[in-house]
Amino acid sequence: xxxxxxxxxxxRVEAETALAGCADLAALTQLKAKYIGTHGAVTAVLKxxxxxxxxDKPRVGKLANEVKNTLAxxxxxxxxxxxxxxxxxQSQMDTTLPGRRHRLGRLHPLTQIFEETxxxxxxxxxxxxxxxxxxxxxxxxxxxxxxxxxxARDIQDTLYVDLPPHAKYGRYLLRTHTSPVQIRTMLxxxxxxxxxxxxxxxxxxxxxATHSPTFHQIEGLYVDRNVSVADLxxxxxxxxxxxxxxxxxxxxxxxxxPYTEPSFEIDLSTPHFRARGKEWIEIAGCGMVDPHVFxxxxxxxxxxxxxxxxxxxxxxxxxxxxxTDIRLFTENDVRFLEQF
Ligand code: DAH
Numbered sequence: 001x002x003x004x005x006x007x008x009x010x011x012r013v014e015a016e017t018a019l020a021g022c023a024d025l026a027a028l029t030q031l032k033a034k035y036i037g038t039h040g041a042v043t044a045v046l047k048x049x050x051x052x053x054x055x056d057k058p059r060v061g062k063l064a065n066e067v068k069n070t071l072a073x074x075x076x077x078x079x080x081x082x083x084x085x086x087x088x089x090q091s092q093m094d095t096t097l098p099g100r101r102h103r104l105g106r107l108h109p110l111t112q113i114f115e116e117t118x119x120x121x122x123x124x125x126x127x128x129x130x131x132x133x134x135x136x137x138x139x140x141x142x143x144x145x146x147x148x149x150x151x152a153r154d155i156q157d158t159l160y161v162d163l164p165p166h167a168k169y170g171r172y173l174l175r176t177h178t179s180p181v182q183i184r185t186m187l188x189x190x191x192x193x194x195x196x197x198x199x200x201x202x203x204x205x206x207x208x209a210t211h212s213p214t215f216h217q218i219e220g221l222y223v224d225r226n227v228s229v230a231d232l233x234x235x236x237x238x239x240x241x242x243x244x245x246x247x248x249x250x251x252x253x254x255x256x257x258p259y260t261e262p263s264f265e266i267d268l269s270t271p272h273f274r275a276r277g278k279e280w281i282e283i284a285g286c287g288m289v290d291p292h293v294f295x296x297x298x299x300x301x302x303x304x305x306x307x308x309x310x311x312x313x314x315x316x317x318x319x320x321x322x323x324t325d326i327r328l329f330t331e332n333d334v335r336f337l338e339q340f
Pocket of ligand 1: 176177178179219220257259260284285286287308309310311
């Protein structure tokens with residue numbers, strides 16, 4: 001077998017293999033050009049026939065034509081196959097159908113309250129602070145003037161978790177309020193301190209329409225020289241009027257918290273709440289930071305005063321939006337969420 005015949009056989013096998021793996025029309029056109037186009041490899045052999053000895057010409061010429069024709073037929077067949085596949089796909093596609101709309105999501109109602117609260121307090125020069133949801137007993141209770149035999153610890157006891165080996169501050173638990181963020185902030189910063197701390201908290205509660213073992217609070221803390229109860233009342237009143245409506249009324253009732261002295265509970269009333277049948281809703285605890293707390297974080301005696309507050313946002317959102325079941329906040333039902 002001559003060298004040209006050998007070459008033709010190789011080209012045929014090569015072209016047929018390439019064709020078998022060819023999946024689109026563009027690639028097919030390229031293959032065709034490579035083998036049987038004007039500058040193709042098989043065409044080149046046909047052109048070289050003239051240089052062969054006379055007795056070889058008919059045999060090799062016959063083979064060359066055979067290879068060229070076989071390939072041309074195979075290319076045409078493959079082209080037809082690919083084209084019919086495309087037109088089949090097109091026939092299955094209804095281009096007159098309306099497009100699929102991407103539904104835009106919304107912020108969760110509690111996130112909206114968080115963000116609005118942060119916006120209002122930022123304008124008054126407050127920074128946002130954060131703390132861990134798994135907190136140690138010292139930050140959660142002791143430093144907040146709540147010793148281990150204090151009854152407030154029983155009603156707030158949540159889930160205790162195993163001590164990490166490096167634990168310095170007693171046992172760890174799911175934090176029962178955002179107040180430990182006050183401690184963490186004061187340990188890191190000297191006054192003036194002006195912060196709010198939104199976050200998730202946990203309680204030992206059986207879930208029902210108005211109780212949830214997990215909910216959210218926003219803590220506030222302001223420490224400087226000569227901070228007074230008047231600052232507390234003014235700030236809280238301004239904040240709730242901004243958040244809810246200018247005709248919001250705010251009422252302070254004496255109360256007790258271990259970490260503030262004096263302490264108050266804050267009630268709110270708005271025409272909107274009253275229309276929903278709620279005269280006053282109890283929304284927050286607050287007071288003037290107890291000197292024991294300053295002592296725990298190492299602030300100098302008598303140099304500073306400060307106020308703190310903490311309020312739960314689920315209750316506020318429920319009255320504001322007329323939500324009757326607290327569990328709706330965590331069920332992730334779009335029919336609920338898309339209403340806000
Ligand atoms: N930590 C309290 C609670 O979980 C709320 C609270 C009361 C926060 C008084 C404060 C405060 O900062 O001063 O119910």
